[in-house]
Amino acid sequence: MAVQYFFKKKNSDLSMKKCVPCNSKDLRPITEEIANELIPRVAGWNLVNENGTLKLHRSWKVKSFCKGLELFKLVGDVAEAEGHHPDLHLVGWNNVKIEIWTYAAGGLTENDFILAAKINGLDLHELLRKKATS
Numbered sequence: 001m002a003v004q005y006f007f008k009k010k011n012s013d014l015s016m017k018k019c020v021p022c023n024s025k026d027l028r029p030i031t032e033e034i035a036n037e038l039i040p041r042v043a044g045w046n047l048v049n050e051n052g053t054l055k056l057h058r059s060w061k062v063k064s065f066c067k068g069l070e071l072f073k074l075v076g077d078v079a080e081a082e083g084h085h086p087d088l089h090l091v092g093w094n095n096v097k098i099e100i101w102t103y104a105a106g107g108l109t110e111n112d113f114i115l116a117a118k119i120n121g122l123d124l125h126e127l128l129r130k131k132a133t134s
């Protein structure tokens with residue numbers, strides 16, 4: 001279902017969609033080929049293949065450790081509202097990295113792109129270092 005859905009709704013705004021529960025039995029990850037086609041729809045996110053598991057990664061440099069925690073809170077609220085949860089990393093006091101994939105599917109599903117698009121919709125600009133965002 002996921003694959004066709006993506007193709008049909010190519011121009012729809014992912015951030016307007018809602019994550020579906022990840023406990024469905026027929027949850028299948030998308031292929032790397034399709035993931036490569038979709039990645040431009042979530043600006044700033046990179047496709048990573050970790051030992052065969054596709055994931056979305058994005059990094060930010062924050063102004064301070066506490067701003068990093070604030071970022072986590074904003075992202076955490078989105079994740080809770082969607083019932084879909086990223087891995088959050090805050091390393092070396094100001095490097096935030098977020099990884100998203102669907103554990104239940106062992107790879108990427110539409111949910112991951114929806115969550116990434118919603119995170120992109122957050123106004124993080126007060127939290128980030130002026131210079132680099134990567």
Ligand SMILES: C[C@H](O)[C@H](O)[C@H]1CNC2=NC(N)=NC(=O)C2=N1
Nearest residue numbers: 021022083084085101102103104
């Ligand atoms: C039942 C519930 O929807 C699942 O446990 C959800 C919770 N959040 C999740 N988040 C992510 N990123 N992947 C999952 O497979 C996942 N599973």
